[in-house]
Amino acid sequence: MKIKTRFAPSPTGYLHVGGARTALYAWLFARNLGGKFVLRIEDTDLERSTQPAIQAIIDGISWLSLDWDEGPYFQTQRFNHYNAAIENMLFKGKAYKCFCSKERLNTLRCRQMARNEKPRYDGLCRNNVKHDENQPYVVRFKNPQSGSVLFHDLVRGPIEFSNCELDDLIIRRHDGSPTYNFCVVFDDFDMGITHVIRGEDHINNTPRQINILHALGATAPAYAHISMILGEDGKKLSKRHNAIGVMQYRDDGFLPEALVNYLLKLGWSHGDQEIFSIEEMKQLFNLNAVSKSPSAFNTQKLLWINHYYINHLPSEYIATHLLWHIKREEIDTRSGPALIDLVKLLRGRCKTLKEMATSCRYFYEDFNKFDTKSAEKYLNVLAQKPLQMIREKLATLSVWTPDSIYAALEKTADELQVSIGKIGMPLRVAVTSRAQSPALDVTVHAIGQSRSLARIDLALDFIANDTLAKID
Missing domain, CATH: 3.40.50.620 (HUPs)
Incomplete structure (x- = not known):
C-alpha cells in the first residue's frame, strides 16, 4: 500500500x-x-x-x-465534486432532504436539553414526510441506526461508538454549500x-x-x-x-x-x-x-x-536567517564585520537571532552617548589614564588582529600593575557603549581600528566633561 x-x-x-x-x-x-x-x-x-x-x-x-x-x-474549488457525490447519495437513499425550519430545530433542542437529553435531530424528514420541494432544505446523511463503529486508533488503540448516539448530520447547507x-x-x-x-x-x-x-x-x-x-x-x-x-x-x-x-x-x-x-x-x-x-x-x-x-x-546558514532580523532592525551592515563573522562572535551569548540582531548594532553604527549605568560605573577619572595608554598602543598597531589587541591590553596592564579587567571594562564601555560584549580582543578587532580609536576619544571626552561638571 x-x-x-x-x-x-x-x-x-x-x-x-x-x-x-x-x-x-x-x-x-x-x-x-x-x-x-x-x-x-x-x-x-x-x-x-x-x-x-x-x-x-x-x-x-x-x-x-x-x-x-x-x-x-482548496475545498472551495471542489464544490462540484462534493455536490455530485451528494446528489448520488440522495439518489441511492444514503442521504435525504430536510425541510425543518430553524425555529423547529431550536424548539426541539430546548425540549431535549430540558429533559437532560443529548441534543440531536429527531429524524422527522428521514421518514419521507411530504414537503413543498420549493422550500429551502438541507441535505442530511442517513446514519445507520443500529450497530456501532469500531476503529483502531494508531495512538489510542480500539475506540467504539454506538450508532444510536450519532444523529443524521447535515452534509449540505440551505445555500448549497x-x-x-x-x-x-x-x-x-x-x-x-x-x-x-x-x-x-x-x-x-x-x-x-x-x-x-x-x-x-x-x-x-x-x-x-x-x-x-x-x-x-x-x-x-x-x-x-x-x-x-x-x-x-x-x-x-x-x-x-x-x-x-x-x-x-x-x-x-x-x-x-x-x-x-x-x-x-x-x-x-x-x-x-x-x-x-x-x-x-x-x-x-x-x-x-x-x-x-x-x-x-553552520555560521553561513545562521547568517542567512540573521539577515532577515538585521533588515528588520534597519541596521546598515556595509561597514563592519561580515554577518558570518558576527554569528561566530555572538552565537555563544544569544539564544535567539532577534537577540543577536538587537545586540549587534555597535559593530556597525557609531554612537554619541553611552549606556548610563555602564558609564557611571566604568567611565570615570580612574579610567582616564588606562584608556589613554591603551589608545596609544592600539593606535601604533600595524597589524590589527585579536592577538595584537590582546597583547596591547596585557602590556598596558603590566605597566600600570593592574589586572586586565581594570583596563578591559572601561575599554569595553568605550567601544561598545555597554558593559557586556563578546571577548574584548575579538570585539575591538571586529569594530575596527579607526572606529575603536574614535570611540575611545569620545569616552575620554566624556570623562573630562563629567569631571569638570562635578568640579563645578
Whole structure:
C-alpha cells in the first residue's frame, strides 16, 4: 500500500504550534515510509476563512520546510465534486432532504436539553414526510441506526461508538454549500489518503466520517489522534487561547530547525535523545512512540534547543536567517564585520537571532552617548589614564588582529600593575557603549581600528566633561 497522509487546516486563523505539530507528524510518517504528503486547505467556512490566514498557513509550513507532494488543494474549488457525490447519495437513499425550519430545530433542542437529553435531530424528514420541494432544505446523511463503529486508533488503540448516539448530520447547507464533515470524508477518499493524523478533538467526528465513507463505498483510512498541547498555564493551547502563530516564532528569532525539533519532542520520544537532525527524524519517527498524554509547552526548553542550533549549525546558514532580523532592525551592515563573522562572535551569548540582531548594532553604527549605568560605573577619572595608554598602543598597531589587541591590553596592564579587567571594562564601555560584549580582543578587532580609536576619544571626552561638571 502506498502511504499517503495529509495536513488539512481550516484557514480561520494563523497556523499555531498544535497545527504545526500535526503537520510535522503527518509529514514524518509519510517520509519514514516513502509515502506522499498532501496539503489541503479546508476553507468551507466561507464566513471565517480568510486569505491572510491561508497565506499564514502556507508560509508557516514552508518556513518549517515541510514540503508537500500534492496541493495545496482548496475545498472551495471542489464544490462540484462534493455536490455530485451528494446528489448520488440522495439518489441511492444514503442521504435525504430536510425541510425543518430553524425555529423547529431550536424548539426541539430546548425540549431535549430540558429533559437532560443529548441534543440531536429527531429524524422527522428521514421518514419521507411530504414537503413543498420549493422550500429551502438541507441535505442530511442517513446514519445507520443500529450497530456501532469500531476503529483502531494508531495512538489510542480500539475506540467504539454506538450508532444510536450519532444523529443524521447535515452534509449540505440551505445555500448549497457542502459542510466540513462531508468534504473531509470525500477528499480523503478521492485523494487516496491512507492515514489521517490529527488532533484528539476530532475523535468524535471519526465515527460519522467512517459511516459516510462506507456510504460512498470507500474503505476508511487508518486514524491516529494526537493529544492536546497545554500552555505553560496548564490550559489547552488553541487559536483562541495563548497559541502563538508559527511565523511569530520566526519573528522572535527562532530557527525553523529548532521549532521542528521541539515540536517533534512535544509528544514523541526516542530514548533520552533530545536533538534530532531532519534525516534522523525521518528514519526514526513512528506512531507507536507518540504519547497518549497531553504535552506541556515550555518556552525555556525551546530557547535551549534554539541556542543549541545557533551554536551547531553552520555560521553561513545562521547568517542567512540573521539577515532577515538585521533588515528588520534597519541596521546598515556595509561597514563592519561580515554577518558570518558576527554569528561566530555572538552565537555563544544569544539564544535567539532577534537577540543577536538587537545586540549587534555597535559593530556597525557609531554612537554619541553611552549606556548610563555602564558609564557611571566604568567611565570615570580612574579610567582616564588606562584608556589613554591603551589608545596609544592600539593606535601604533600595524597589524590589527585579536592577538595584537590582546597583547596591547596585557602590556598596558603590566605597566600600570593592574589586572586586565581594570583596563578591559572601561575599554569595553568605550567601544561598545555597554558593559557586556563578546571577548574584548575579538570585539575591538571586529569594530575596527579607526572606529575603536574614535570611540575611545569620545569616552575620554566624556570623562573630562563629567569631571569638570562635578568640579563645578
